[in-house]
Amino acid sequence: MSAEQATSVSKGVFAFKGKCKRVNEDDYVCDSKDRGRKARMTLYREIWEDLHTQIEILRSDLNCQIFDDLIAFVSGCHRHRDSPGDRSAQLLGEIPAAVLVTGVNTPDHDVMFANLESMLKSQVSPLVARVGAQDNCRISALLSDIVAQLMNVTLTSEEREDDEHDAGDLLPGEKSTAVSSSPIKLKVAPVRKRALNLTTLVKWYKKKFGAGSPCKSRSAPCSPRKRLKLEETGEANAEQLKATTNGSGVDKKPLVIIVFEDVENVNPAVFQDFISLCCSYLPSLPIVLILGIATAVTAIHQILPSAITSLLCMERFQAPPASRYLSHLMDKIVMVPDVAVKLGPKVFHFLLDTFLYHDFSILNFITAFQFxxxxxxxxxxxxxxxxxxxxxxxxxxQLSQAQLEDLRKLASFKSFVESCPPNVQSKLWSDNAVTRKYLSSALTELHQHHANLFPALRFLHCLSSALPKHPLGKQFRELYSLCLTTDVCESDSYKQAVTFLRLMSLDDLSKALAAACQALEEPSQSNEHLRPLFEEVERFVYRLGHLDEEEEQEEEKDMQQDANGVPLERILPQRTKLHELKEKLQSMSSKRRKSPYEKLREEILESLQSHLRRLITCPLTLPLHEALYFNDLAAVKEQLKAAPRCSTQRALTLPGRYLNCACCHGNEHSILPSMPDICIVYKLHLECGTLVNLYDWLQAFVTIITAAGDKGGKSKKKPQKPSTELRARFIRAVSELQFLGFIKSTRRKTDHVTRLTW
Incomplete structure (x- = not known):
């Protein structure tokens, strides 16, 4: 049917499928006249692939310990199930449950539980079901979803819609009265949703993994197990059985593992019924629960009564906090000299504040960094x-003339040229060869500065991390953030840290220098600029450990002075006045002889400060830093900081920008008949006050729509009554505005609406 024939919406809905067009990235990136864009995008993909690989390795290493503990706990559950001599665990009737405290970074939970599910299937048991918070509306839906995952049955959307009297809600022993009225008999009976309950799972489990269950009741004796024949089970079941056998070759039934991602969002009544059903089926099914908790284990006791929690044998597992993951991520990915792309201070602080004060999501931080x-x-x-x-x-x-001109427009390049002699300035502005030579040397210096900066900052962080009040911050990212904004060695925090270092004891200073020396050992082997600092710190650590030799040298020096007959200052002169005597006594009381440790400590601090002033400077003060540092905060906020109201208003004001339509392009105040109806209605209501007259609004809308068809611009004295189509379009547009929250109905006047935004 053509589009012209489909005039009535009441008769049906017709889909007109057009040609499938692939999205072309050239339509969504910057101007295609930029010839170097493809080269830059290729470079970006190469860098991001390497970083993405490192991020995945870091994520697996961080969660490795908690996953290993979980797998060890789950593997040890029901270990006495097949031994007839020890059945004390089953007689208790408790379901083993691992409580995984994941933290409040909810966007990251999906990836964590997906990795956990894959590891459980590969290392523990192939029978793993993962349940989300949206699957807990009713007990029948919950059981159907779990059993379908365990039996590898795909449910349609219609089958997922449960009715209140579904057979999935039946208790064990009850029978469903639903009988199929279809006269057609199939060779293989289809697995219907009404059959997906725990009773069906028990039958399927016995048939697939063993003929007899360990016991039919909690106190009944166990029947002898029967081995499955590989000829009957097939190759697929044979591999599964091999995977679930122990080292002695005796068959071991696989565990039934059920993972709840977010227990706090589960319907408490549904969760109680589910635990009661699982406990009643525990003699037939080796069920193990993994419960995800975002806050604390006490949330389970708030959700479940004591009668239900007594059926669970819970053990707590704490996932690593997101702040630790962020520290590892920034230490390995962001704050390293190997990654050429660096974040400017504005963007760095914005991403860090968004993580710490908004979502605590590592995935969002990685996505923002990629953007x-x-x-x-x-x-x-x-x-x-x-x-x-x-x-x-x-x-x-390989830089082109246009790229060199962009280089000469940089603020750091201009400031550098102004500091050069006049003859060099003219060459830098006009001679491309001289500009390329300077560019190469400046970039090499910038890379060398990064290679010196990060190890020196880590050295300073190790020295100051144990100081009271943490003047330079507890985390390394705080010190790096300070370095991006100002000169660290001239800041008040640095001066306060030096003051605390002057008060440190011998043992504390020795430990701090030894830890800082270890942080500097590896970079100093390949960096000759760091080697003098490393060697000098090693000598200071040795001298602090052999302070007795310093004292002996000081005593010998004093004895030589006495033996040479150096005249000593007289405390009390022979003839003096009273005020002169007072000044003499005050000056001599202020001069206190320093101990060998105090002299060595002053020498250490003076030497370290000279090295740190040489190595630690703000990188944004160096020329050409704009090529490596991204500091466009406005672009980041526009894309990452959610502002749905502003985005909606901008889209309604400038529809051509979003629809990429030439006929809809116009400024913010123009109203074109080719614009969407909701945009026309929105712009018209901006011209009104608090109350908007619907009739006047409709007439203005009709006037704009019919203006395109009015040839010659002839106006009529009496406006015609709008057609049914125009009134329907207007009502639909007004309803959409009300749905978006721009207007609402009012009781003050029946034919008016209230404007809500200004």
């Missing part, structure tokens, strides 16, 4: 310089 990288490579033509130090000469030699 910052892609935006940097798309918007900055000089991002092609984000390469390794060994590729600087080749990349600078």
């Amino acid at each position: 910052c990288m892609s935006e940097h490579f798309l918007s900055n033509p000089l991002s092609v310089l984000c390469c390794g130090g060994e590729e600087v000469d080749y990349v600078t030699s």
Whole structure:
């Protein structure tokens, strides 16, 4: 049927399928006239692939310990099930339950439980079911979903819609009265949703993994187990049985593991019924529960009564906090000299504040960091310089004239040129060869500065981490954030840290220097700029450990002075006045002889400060830092900071920008007949006050719509009555505005609506 024939909506809904068009990235990125865009996007993909691999390795390493503990706990559950001599665990009637405290970073839970499910299936048992919070509306739906996952049965959307009298709600021993009235008999009976309950699971489990259950009741003796024949089970079941056998070759039935992602959002009544049913089927099914908790274990006791919690044998497992993961991520990915793309101070603080004060989500932080990288490579033509130090000469030699002109527009380049002699300034502005040579040397210096900066900052962090009040911060990211904003060695926090270091005892200073020396040992082997600091710190650590030798040298020095007949200052002169005597006594009381440790401590601090001032400077003060640092906070906020109201208003005001339609392009105040109806209605209501007259609103809408068909611009004295189609379009647009929250109905006047936004 053609589009012209489908005029009545009441007669049916017709779908007009057009040609499938693939999304072309050229339509959504910057101007195609930029020839270096493809090269920059290729460089971005290479860098991000390497970073993504490191992130996945870091994530697996961080969750490795908690997953190993969980797998060890689950593997040890029901270990006495097949031994007829020890049945004390089954007689208790408790379901083994692992309570996993995941934390409040809910966006990351899906990935965590997906990895846990795959590890459980590969290492413990193939029978694993994962339940989300949205699957807990009724007990029948919950059981159907769990049994379908365990039996590998796919349910349709119609089968997932439960009725109140579903057979899934039946207790063990009850029979369903539903009888199929279909006269057609199939060779293989289809697995209907009404059959997906725990009774069906028990029958399927016995048939697949063993003929007899260990016991039919809690006190009844066990029947002897029967081995399955590989010829009957087939190759697939044979592999599954091999995977579930112990080292002695005796068959071991696989566990039935049920994972609840978020117990706190489960319907308490449904969860209580489910635990009661599982406990009644525990002699037939080796059920193990894994319960995800976002806050604390006490949430389970708030959800379940004591009669139900007594049926669970719970053990607590604490997942690593998201803040620790963030520290590892930033130490390995963000705050390292190897990654060429760096975050500027504004973007760095924004991403950090969003994580700490908003969502606590590592996935969102990684996504934001990826967006910052892609935006940097798309918007900055000089991002092609984000390469390794060994590729600087080749990349600078391939720069075009347009890229060199963009380079000369940088603020850091202009400030550098102004500090050069006049003859050099003219060459830097006009001679491309001189500009390329300077660019190569400046980028090499910037990379070398990064190689010196991060180890020196870690050295300073190790020294100051044990100080009281933590003047330079507890985390390394706080010190790095300070370095991005100001000169660390001139800040008040640094001066306060030096003051505390001057008060440290011998043991504390020795430990701090030894820990800082270990942090500096590996980078100093490949960096000659760090080697003098490392060697000097090693000598200071040795001298602090052999302080007795320092005291002996001091005593010998004093004895030599006495033996040489050096005249000593007289405390009391022979003839003096009273005020002169008072001044003499005050000056001599202020001069106190320092101990060898105090002198050595002063020497250590002076030496360290000279090295740190040389190595630690703000990288944003160096030339050409704009090529490596992304600091466009406005672009990041526009894409990442959720502002649905502003985005909706912008879309209704400028529809051509979002629809990519030439006929809808216009400024914020223009109203075109080709615009969508809701945009026209929205712009018209902006011209009204608090109350909007519906009749006047409709007439204005009709006037704009019919203006395109009015040839010659002839106006009529009496406006015609709007057609049914125009009134329907207007009502639909007004309803959409009310749904979006721009207007609401009012009782003050029947033919008016109230405007809600300004």
